Amino acid sequence: MKPFAPSPPDRSRIAQATSTSPEQRMLAGLEHSELAIRVVEDGIRDQNPRADDATITRLLAERIELMRRMQDRTLAKK
Template identity: 70%
Template sequence: MSSSSPFDPLRSRVAQAANTSREQRVLAGLEHSELAIRVVQDGIRERDPHADEATVKRLLFERIELMRRMQNRTLSEQ
């Protein structure tokens, strides 16, 4: 019985990306970003069902900014 590594799906995706054009990779990245944004917006709406679109957008931007600050802090610590 063989056990699979948790990195096997990542290796598979990396190999697949190597066989796609730069344009296809950019489009895939944009699609993933759009999906992530929709998931976060849905989470905001679920947490506050009475939030209007302006509030959802403001909270989305706040979360994106928090993620950037956390990422920058992590990168500066390396």
């Protein structure tokens, strides 16, 4: 089997990540999480155009819980 060799864009991202402080990486992770949540909320709103904010929040929490259960099952199989 051939060893993994990152592509040039991946190498650039790896080099950037290794030169970033832990605080900067944490902030970037939080920003990505917030963006992901907004995207999911927008999808929920598209699927449920008459839903109020409380319903959107409940459906978002349900999707997050489903994702956690799926991840837990995946990790348990390893």
